[in-house]
């Protein structure tokens with residue numbers, strides 16, 4: 222399975238996916254890493270692994286249409302079969318969402334449909350979770366559709382929230398779970414084990 226990763230930041234999930242590929246756990250190859258930032262950890266990790274990178278930002282194009290075309294060109298040139306968002310901070314253009322329907326996945330650092338949507342990223346998520354008094358949080362792998370953070374949920378894993386957890390501690394616990402479940406969910410895509418019915422998705426055993 223040819224994966225195109227979209228990332229904007231540190232790249233720890235990119236690293237986790239690469240580890241899973243390198244150890245033979247995930248039968249896939251990263252065909253390209255697309256980023257809206259040219260100097261971020263994710264790009265460095267990709268370059269160190271000789272993975273093709275592509276810097277595509279709205280600032281470089283006169284319209285969303287032009288950005289979409291550029292993305293679609295890169296994706297088709299690299300024969301991408303699955304688009305994997307790993308800390309990608311921009312919206313995927315509608316045209317790309319429609320072209321790759323049910324073939325775009327994201328990981329979110331909370332239990333969707335809670336704590337998702339506009340403004341819910343990075344430390345804001347974990348601050349909101351702690352403030353809510355919830356006793357569990359976790360990570361969610363979901364399909365990306367037109368509704369931000371609302372596409373069908375593929376996989377979730379919880380972590381317990383202890384009374385002395387800070388947003389930073391919770392973020393670290395959730396990140397560890399992300400690194401575990403993202404490669405696992407991607408493996409299910411590679412093996413054709415994802416079943417999608419309307420608003421629901423499952424990993425078939």
Ligand code: GRF
Nearest residue numbers: 231232233234308328329330
């Ligand atoms: C992760 O917490 C992920 O859930 C969210 O963005 C963060 C990316 O972290 N979508 P990294 O760049 O993979 O380290």
